[in-house]
Amino acid sequence: MTTARLTRSREDYLKALFALEGGTRAVHVTPLAKRLRVTAPSATNMLARLAREGLVTRAARGEARLTALGLRRALQTLRRHRVLETYLVQALGLDWAAAHDEAEVLEHAVSDAVLDAMDCQLGRPHEDPHGHPIPDRRGRLAQRALVTLTALPAGAVAVVREVGDGDRAFMTRCRRAGLVPGAHVRVLEGGAALEVGGRRLAAAAARFSGVRVEPLASVTRRRRA
Amino acid sequence: MTTARLTRSREDYLKALFALEGGTRAVHVTPLAKRLRVTAPSATNMLARLAREGLVTRAARGEARLTALGLRRALQTLRRHRVLETYLVQALGLDWAAAHDEAEVLEHAVSDAVLDAMDCQLGRPHEDPHGHPIPDRRGRLAQRALVTLTALPAGAVAVVREVGDGDRAFMTRCRRAGLVPGAHVRVLEGGAALEVGGRRLAAAAARFSGVRVEPLASVTRRRRA
DNA sequence: CGCCGAAGTTAGCTTCGGCTAACTTCTCGG
DNA sequence: CCGAGAAGTTAGCCGAAGCTAACTTCGGCG
Numbered sequence: 001m002t003t004a005r006l007t008r009s010r011e012d013y014l015k016a017l018f019a020l021e022g023g024t025r026a027v028h029v030t031p032l033a034k035r036l037r038v039t040a041p042s043a044t045n046m047l048a049r050l051a052r053e054g055l056v057t058r059a060a061r062g063e064a065r066l067t068a069l070g071l072r073r074a075l076q077t078l079r080r081h082r083v084l085e086t087y088l089v090q091a092l093g094l095d096w097a098a099a100h101d102e103a104e105v106l107e108h109a110v111s112d113a114v115l116d117a118m119d120c121q122l123g124r125p126h127e128d129p130h131g132h133p134i135p136d137r138r139g140r141l142a143q144r145a146l147v148t149l150t151a152l153p154a155g156a157v158a159v160v161r162e163v164g165d166g167d168r169a170f171m172t173r174c175r176r177a178g179l180v181p182g183a184h185v186r187v188l189e190g191g192a193a194l195e196v197g198g199r200r201l202a203a204a205a206a207r208f209s210g211v212r213v214e215p216l217a218s219v220t221r222r223r224r225a
Numbered sequence: 226m227t228t229a230r231l232t233r234s235r236e237d238y239l240k241a242l243f244a245l246e247g248g249t250r251a252v253h254v255t256p257l258a259k260r261l262r263v264t265a266p267s268a269t270n271m272l273a274r275l276a277r278e279g280l281v282t283r284a285a286r287g288e289a290r291l292t293a294l295g296l297r298r299a300l301q302t303l304r305r306h307r308v309l310e311t312y313l314v315q316a317l318g319l320d321w322a323a324a325h326d327e328a329e330v331l332e333h334a335v336s337d338a339v340l341d342a343m344d345c346q347l348g349r350p351h352e353d354p355h356g357h358p359i360p361d362r363r364g365r366l367a368q369r370a371l372v373t374l375t376a377l378p379a380g381a382v383a384v385v386r387e388v389g390d391g392d393r394a395f396m397t398r399c400r401r402a403g404l405v406p407g408a409h410v411r412v413l414e415g416g417a418a419l420e421v422g423g424r425r426l427a428a429a430a431a432r433f434s435g436v437r438v439e440p441l442a443s444v445t446r447r448r449r450a
Numbered sequence: 451c452g453c454c455g456a457a458g459t460t461a462g463c464t465t466c467g468g469c470t471a472a473c474t475t476c477t478c479g480g
Numbered sequence: 481c482c483g484a485g486a487a488g489t490t491a492g493c494c495g496a497a498g499c500t501a502a503c504t505t506c507g508g509c510g
Contacts, residue, residue, distance in 0.1 A: 009467060029488060042468055044489060049467095061475075062488055091316075092342040102339055109334035114327055117317040234497060254458060267498055269459060274496095286505075287458055 003073075008108040011077045012036060013046050014055060017066050018074035026063035075139040080107040080115055082128035082135075087118040089129045096129055097171040130171070131162040131181030131212075146212040149185065149205050157186045157216045164210030177201055179211050228298075233333040236302045237261060238271050239280060242291050243299035251288035300364040305332040305340055307353035307360075312343040314354040321354055322396040355396070356387040356406030356437075371437040374410065374430050382411045382441045389435030402426055404436050 006014075016035045020027045033043035047064050050056045055070035066074060081103050088099040110118075119125075126142065128134055133142040146161050160183045163174050178196040179185065186195040187205055194201045194208075231239075241260045245252045258268035272289050275281040280295035291299060306328050313324040335343075344350075351367065352358055358367040371386050385408040388399045403421040404410065411420040412430055419426045419433075 007466075030486090038467085039469065040488065041470080041490080046467075048489095088339065092339060092346065094338065094342060098338065102336055105334050105336070106331070106339075109330050111327055111330070113319065113323065114313065114317060114331075117319060121317065232496075255456090263497090264499065265458065266460080266500080271497075273459095 006073060009046065010050065010055070011073070011108055013043075013050060014066065014070055014074040015077045015081070017056065017064065018071065018078065021065075026059055026065045029062045029064070032064070072139050075135045075141060077107060078141075079135040079137070079139070080110060082132060083115055083119050083122070083125075084110065085128045085130070086122055086125050086134070090122060091118070096175055097168045099129065100171065101168060127181070129181075130164070131160070144214075146214055148209055149179075149187075149211040149213055150209045152187045152205060152213065152215065154187050154189065157184065158213035159184055159216060160211060161214050162212040164212070167210070170210055174208065174211060177203065177208070179208060184216075185213060231298060234271065235275065235280070236298070236333055238268075238275060239291065239295055239299040240302045240306070242281065242289065243296065243303065251284055251290045254287045254289070257289070297364050300360040300366060302332060303366075304360040304362070304364070305335060307357060308340055308344050308347070308350075309335065310353045310355070311347055311350050311359070315347060316343070321400055322393045324354065325396065326393065352406070354406075355389070356385070369439075371439055373434055374404075374412075374436040374438055375434045377412045377430060377438065377440065379412050379414065382409065383438035384409055384441060385436060386439050387437040389437070392435070395435055399433065399436060402428065402433070404433060409441075410438060 013032070013036065016032055017027050020031060020035065029040050029043050029047070032047075033040045036043065038046075047056060047058060050070065051058050051064075054067055055073060056064045056066055058064055084103040084106050085099045088094040088102055089096060094102065126134055133144065135141040144161065147158075149158075149160075152158055160179055160181055163171060163179060163181065174180070177194075178199065178201070183197050185197075188195055188200070192204055194203060194205060238257070238261065241257055242252050245256060245260065254265055254268050254272070257272075258265045261268065263271075272281060272283060275295065276283050276289075279292055280298060281289045281291055283289055309328040309331050310324045313319040313327055314321060319327065350359060358369065360366040369386065372383075374383075374385075377383055385404055385406055388396060388404060388406065399405070402419075403424065403426070408422050410422075413420055413425070417429055419428060419430055
């Protein structure tokens, strides 16, 4: 069941492909390269290798898509990342934002044994500290119907579910704004201001495009959990 | 104070140089290459690079010695390794022998922040699970006057202090034999048998050359702690 | 003394994963 | 319908760190 480990680069490419289109739609070279902070030729090059190895397929000019195998590998890496992130925050008391960067490195180094020990000690959590679901050991990822905070119409109320990682400054900003998983948020004045956990926040919803929320049918105001 | 991180290879070479001669005497290419499981030319090559970078000096044909800077770096890596090893055993319940291999990889990946969080949570230990002293954060390593079990004369009694790592099978053998830090041992029948923690063990002391002990002046027998 | 073998080094190749420069191919605006 | 610019690819290079093959050097023994 446990297949040989891929190189760090490969794991990063697969993870990025998954992150960009959830493993469904095809991904173009440019956004992929941008996310991985490499040049386009480097990405083209690596995609060719991954294709040779049966981890992605190349379609029309510039498009790539994960194969079933590639998807499995991507989810394995994502699982590593999220378990690690959770462990670093819960067990080692790392800063919410810092944990992401650390996990980014460690996800390529921890063995299955160590990861499982961490997972076990955490009580096999289903979510990482940003609210993202953690793929289970078979690579199954819970699907949720969320929308980005940006997409919320004025007056709408929602519960924050996921605070996208990837940008450290962004996460710090969210935490300071109270935009953490479980917090209640209401869009005010046509998106020009927010109300987070009952406190008014003079910032446009647009600044928090990485926040995904679950819209509430009711308009009841509640304090955050 | 925190200098830029070296490559994994470099850290491994420096650690090996330190391990082979404690940072004092010069090390020859062949044993170094053997320990790192690379060929002699590879070692020569890397030593040249390390010399260029001021981490080692090359003396007579084939000899290398850590510089003060190289020694500091080696001790930093050694510290990482030993803190990690301790953490993996104490906090994550890993097998005594397995922890070594895991630490060997992770020592090149953990950040100072994570390492310090682990160290802190462990209560800033002074010894790893094999009994080896852990260099402090300034790179100072406690020196101890120990002898190898092999060197003990028949009839001598000693306390096990360090059980050398590096070989997984060896460590497993030691643990099964009761040769763990703190155990009392007596050499019987001219080295052909041992008494460990009061139990007779029909194995030559020579099979445990990686075990370092503190000889006891008195010949009193005690049970192990 | 001379020569053999061990130890070390040099030279040159390989893979990995980047990079730049230059070319091709699409798409879209005028 | 054509041409500009964006997107992608090709070609060729780089550095890290390994490797083998072949050469040098040295130490010791017959």
